[in-house]
Amino acid sequence: MTGPYTLIGADGEAYRSDKPGLLGGHRRSRIYGRLDCPAALRALARGGYVRHRVYFADEASAVSAGYRPCAACLPEKFKAWKRRKLRTPSC
Template identity: 70%
Template structure:
């Protein structure tokens, strides 16, 4: 399962160190977080992969956007 933040439209793993760090800092991050059943649903909703916890998927996404 994947989780995300609606403002940046990034999806990633629930154990992502960047997301956990943002949660620990507090602020509005937690209130903007949404959850998806799987990666396909996140992609169809217009979200992109997290570069921190999903570097391979992010590289592929970035390559499709620039190439």
């Protein structure tokens, strides 16, 4: 696959890039992870995940766009996210 690529920016909007994304995500569940994530690859193999697949240039863009780390391929980052979420009171 060659560019241009469509990535999601920190503002959550799609943009074109000459470089592919380093992370993948799922638009509906708002999760991001590695491109080789076993859970994402299983979902992609089933076919339902493809329509909602998004890509990010970096982790900062994924987080700024409101996505959380994948528990399967980024377990330590997911645990840290979960701890922060539990400490943050919801209004």
